[in-house]
Amino acid sequence: MCDREQEIIRAIKDGEVERFADLIRCYEPRLRQFVRQYLTAYRLEDLVDDMVQETFLKAFHSLHAFRDDEAAFSTWLFTIARNTVLSELRRSRHQDVALDDRLKERLRSPFRPPEETIIVGETAALVRQAIMALPERQRKALVLREYEEMEYRDIADRLGLTVSSVKSLLFRARTTLKEKLEPYIRDGRMEGRRR
Numbered sequence: 001m002c003d004r005e006q007e008i009i010r011a012i013k014d015g016e017v018e019r020f021a022d023l024i025r026c027y028e029p030r031l032r033q034f035v036r037q038y039l040t041a042y043r044l045e046d047l048v049d050d051m052v053q054e055t056f057l058k059a060f061h062s063l064h065a066f067r068d069d070e071a072a073f074s075t076w077l078f079t080i081a082r083n084t085v086l087s088e089l090r091r092s093r094h095q096d097v098a099l100d101d102r103l104k105e106r107l108r109s110p111f112r113p114p115e116e117t118i119i120v121g122e123t124a125a126l127v128r129q130a131i132m133a134l135p136e137r138q139r140k141a142l143v144l145r146e147y148e149e150m151e152y153r154d155i156a157d158r159l160g161l162t163v164s165s166v167k168s169l170l171f172r173a174r175t176t177l178k179e180k181l182e183p184y185i186r187d188g189r190m191e192g193r194r195r
Contacts (some may be wrong), residue, residue: 002022002023002027003026003027004022005026005073006068008022008023009023009063009066009068009073012063013063013064018059019065020056021057022061023073025054027074027077027079028052031052031055031056031077031078031081032048032052033053033148034081034082035048035052035081035085036048036050036146037143037147037148038082038085038086038089038143039051039085039110039154040147041128041131042089042128044088044089047088049083051081051084051085051088054084055077055081055084058080058084059076059077060078063079074158075158077162081088115126118138126181127177127181130176130180130181131143132175133180134173134176134177137159137161137169138169138170138172138173138176139157139173141155141159141166141169141173142157142169142170142173142174142177144159145166145170152166152167167195
């Protein structure tokens with residue numbers, strides 16, 4: 001939470017729109033990290049700036065509808081960010097040819113032989129699929145803990161849960177991932193076995 005956040009929001013709603021820059025300064029680093037962890041899983045890191053900018057733009061245009069008695073500003077802002085990124089990912093899926101070309105380009109590396117690049121890409125896709133199949137609260141908790149490296153207390157605050165609920169969600173998420181990915185680990189597909 002930013003210092004004097006509620007005061008800043010009230011001032012913006014009262015017409016001091018230049019004060020929105022204070023919210024951007026406060027939240028941009030965390031928001032950028034949050035957006036990056038989603039996009040990195042899809043190898044779309046070059047969209048981070050656009051998604052962060054679009055999130056702030058949407059927040060600015062919708063700030064009049066924000067009610068601080070219903071949610072924390074950070075929760076509201078990060079929900080906008082998540083929805084913005086998910087919309088972009090859905091849109092990107094409909095542009096399969098362009099997306100495939102961009103992914104292929106990113107998977108090529110001068111430091112990896114082509115067959116290893118394919119295995120790494122397939123492994124990342126399997127993990128990504130398993131994470132996206134988790135129930136929403138488990139997925140959110142896992143992403144915040146593993147990708148954003150947030151503490152249990154911070155995750156609990158972000159999701160509006162208790163610390164013990166967060167730990168329970170993470171335990172269930174990890175158990176589910178282990179069960180879903182175990183067949184691939186067992187037959188060597190996730191260890192880079194070449195056929």
